[in-house]
Amino acid sequence: MKKVLKIAGIFLGILVLLLLCLVAWVNFTPLPKYESKSIPVNLATDSAALALGQKVVQTECVICHMGADGKLSGREFTKADNPFGEIWSANITNHPEKGIGRYSNGELAYLFRTGVKKDGGFAPFMMVPNMSDEHLGALIAYLRSDAPLVQASEAAPPAPKYGFLAKALMKFGVFAPKFQEIKPIEAPAPDDQVAYGKYLATAVFSCFECHSQSFETNDDYVPENSPGYFGGGNPIEDESFNIVHSANITMSKDLGIGKWQAADFVRAVQTGQRPGQRALNTVMPRYATLSEAEISAIWAYLQTVPVLENDVQKIAQAK
Missing domain, CATH: 1.10.760 (Cytochrome Bc1 Complex; Chain D, domain 2)
Known part of the structure; x- marks a missing residue:
């Protein structure tokens, strides 16, 4: 009986050690990086396209990215006690270094299609893989426009301090880009x-x-x-x-x-x-x-x- 308990104790110790190693790997090793690319995108800049882009920005981007300066300069999105960790949304104004001014239009389109940022990090909440090419082009055109919301802001939101859950989801591939073939996407007709x-x-x-x-x-x-x-x-x-x-x-x-x-x-x-x-x-x-x-x-x-x-x-x- 003592021998059985000893063997069970050894196995339990090994299991605990493996679990601690797994926790350490999730917590302390770097997050996955992916290759950032540039893809073709058509930016129409007529008034209708800009109005369409404005609608998407005002209904989607503003919710997460509206900063204290009245621009899309980023804000605190979750507190440190959130399972995802302390996360600030990014500055997506046209600032050439702190905002999306450092992205080409094609890189920005790739970010929206795949969630892959210019630095190779993954931003799942930026991803719109099923949005039509027309909507995507209008969205980027508006972000590049002279609208007050997107004028360059000096704001520099802190880098995310991801919690264990977010790190685990990224490292085990739950939150990860799916590099499916990027094909043209057309929206259904409004009368359908x-x-x-x-x-x-x-x-x-x-x-x-x-x-x-x-x-x-x-x-x-x-x-x-x-x-x-x-x-x-x-x-x-x-x-x-x-x-x-x-x-x-x-x-x-x-x-x-x-x-x-x-x-x-x-x-x-x-x-x-x-x-x-x-x-x-x-x-x-x-x-x-x-x-x-x-x-x-x-x-x-x-x-x-x-x-x-x-x-x-x-x-x-x-x-």
Whole structure:
């Protein structure tokens, strides 16, 4: 019996040692680096293209990158006690050294397609692999424009201090670029309401990212493979770094938005007012620049998404 216990103790000791080595490897070795490339991108600079780019920037980039100086100069995104660590969003103004002025247009397009930065690091939240070439070109054109939001800022946000979870996800390849062949992408026609709504909700705007189960398990390349797709429950920090769980926006009549009308959804997205004149939490942006046609297309697509009976309130209370 003593011999068995001794052998078990040795195996347990080896297991603990291996575990400590794994933890040390995750915590103290450098993060993976990838080759930054330049890809072709067409930048239309007419007023229509700039207006399209402005809409994307104001609905997506502003949320994470709006700095104290009123420009897209970066801000504290998560505190040190967040599982991802202390992360500041980047300065994406046109500063030639501290912003995206150091990127060529092709390098910037590659960053948005793959998440690979000029220094070889990986920025998963910058990645829009399914955005159309037209939207991508308009986005970059606006970031290169003379709009006040993107004028050069001297702000230099601190480098991320990633937590163990973020390091592990990157080192084990969960958060890693998928170097699939970069092909031309065309958006569906707006008159194909369901297809266009899916495109807007998954490729242009961050609807599925916030309203699925978790940022860690989202599938940016095939969004509908994300666990809890549009069923909510994703823990998100608000502007005061309090945790708010995203809403279930499937058509569940009791736990989602299945009792809403299309007009209710349009009003909620544009103004933050849900049925009954109750205000949505401020962690949900007010998308005033989205047209009724665009929001109606997203609504049409949500009608086709499998219903999830996910009780977000119970999730929030449990945590």
